[in-house]
Amino acid sequence: MQPENTLALPVGVTLDRFIKSQQDAFPYATGELSQLLRDIALASKIINREINRAGLNNITGALGRDNVQGEAQQKLDIIANIRFIRALVNGGQVVGILSEEEDEIIQTNNLNAKYVVAMDPLDGSSNIDVNVSIGTIFSIYRRISPIGTPAIQADFMQGGRCQIAAGYILYGSSTIMVYTTGKGVNGFTYENSLGEYFLSHADMKIPKTGKIYSVNEAYFNEFPNYIKEFIETMRQQSDCMARYIGSLVGDFHRNLLKGGIYLYPPTRKSENGKLRLLYECYPLALVLEQAGGKACDGQKSVLDIAPQQIHQRSIVYLGSEDLVGDLAKRIKNYNKLIISQLESV
Numbered sequence: 001m002q003p004e005n006t007l008a009l010p011v012g013v014t015l016d017r018f019i020k021s022q023q024d025a026f027p028y029a030t031g032e033l034s035q036l037l038r039d040i041a042l043a044s045k046i047i048n049r050e051i052n053r054a055g056l057n058n059i060t061g062a063l064g065r066d067n068v069q070g071e072a073q074q075k076l077d078i079i080a081n082i083r084f085i086r087a088l089v090n091g092g093q094v095v096g097i098l099s100e101e102e103d104e105i106i107q108t109n110n111l112n113a114k115y116v117v118a119m120d121p122l123d124g125s126s127n128i129d130v131n132v133s134i135g136t137i138f139s140i141y142r143r144i145s146p147i148g149t150p151a152i153q154a155d156f157m158q159g160g161r162c163q164i165a166a167g168y169i170l171y172g173s174s175t176i177m178v179y180t181t182g183k184g185v186n187g188f189t190y191e192n193s194l195g196e197y198f199l200s201h202a203d204m205k206i207p208k209t210g211k212i213y214s215v216n217e218a219y220f221n222e223f224p225n226y227i228k229e230f231i232e233t234m235r236q237q238s239d240c241m242a243r244y245i246g247s248l249v250g251d252f253h254r255n256l257l258k259g260g261i262y263l264y265p266p267t268r269k270s271e272n273g274k275l276r277l278l279y280e281c282y283p284l285a286l287v288l289e290q291a292g293g294k295a296c297d298g299q300k301s302v303l304d305i306a307p308q309q310i311h312q313r314s315i316v317y318l319g320s321e322d323l324v325g326d327l328a329k330r331i332k333n334y335n336k337l338i339i340s341q342l343e344s345v
């Protein structure tokens, strides 16, 4: 006979309970950040549902207009944008939202709210129509504008180290929400039948080194020499692997679990890189640093880049400490060489 205690095994720790237990560790916490994280989780569940029905609902394909970055907006980009904004407006904890899909910051009219959110509601849009993993990335700041007034751009331009929470949702073979509030990184897998996220990846740590490099090699000939040399060195290692989905959240998540490096170097088309500092690079850099990895733009830590514009782009190298460290060293040596060559002219 099956022992009774194996008949109904515990389902695990839900995201809500986890958030609550973290909040209880801070005696003066008011619960507003916890509510905001729940609102983000709720929006992601709705988007997860939309994505799963995408092929059936006539919501794939381009909308026929470009976003502020000049990129063709997909219908699902817009749906995710609306869903997130609605969840954050109704949740009441956010005074302003910066979205990849909107030129200007969005005022929620929750004038007494303490927080602002910068987000890419649906990243990797070129993958939507072909059933490849896509993601949401978010970054949370405590506002610096006075309570009772609308959000201002400066609320979003505080710099990466001022983020009080950041994370992403990956809609992949399963849906997972990974986030940090500056005390480690935890991942929660979505259980469709219960409609709940459950803690599945506690205290995530990226391996110190790795064998995977993720870069769009179609641009190889355009990369600076130090990037070409770095890639050549990786290729020479036994069991090295090139893995590039072309969907940032998917590439990032795989490397976080397995160890590796994601590179978006300067190219002819994107001299300053392609990825957006405020709602792609900063949040992933915070997750990475909290998980023991490194994020840099070749000169400095991504979190130390001073923001100039809300939709600014950045060169970015994200990954295992040893790999990003090695690349940063090469870039430094290359820059020294250039300076000494210029001085000797």
Ligand code: FDP
Pocket (backbone or CB within 6 Å): 123, 124, 125, 126, 127, 216, 246, 247, 248, 249, 251, 274, 275, 280
């Ligand atoms: P996409 O243009 O499809 O939205 O954030 C932009 C992004 O995707 C990332 O998700 C992805 O890693 C990268 O661009 C892919 O760019 P390339 O096609 O230039 O490699």
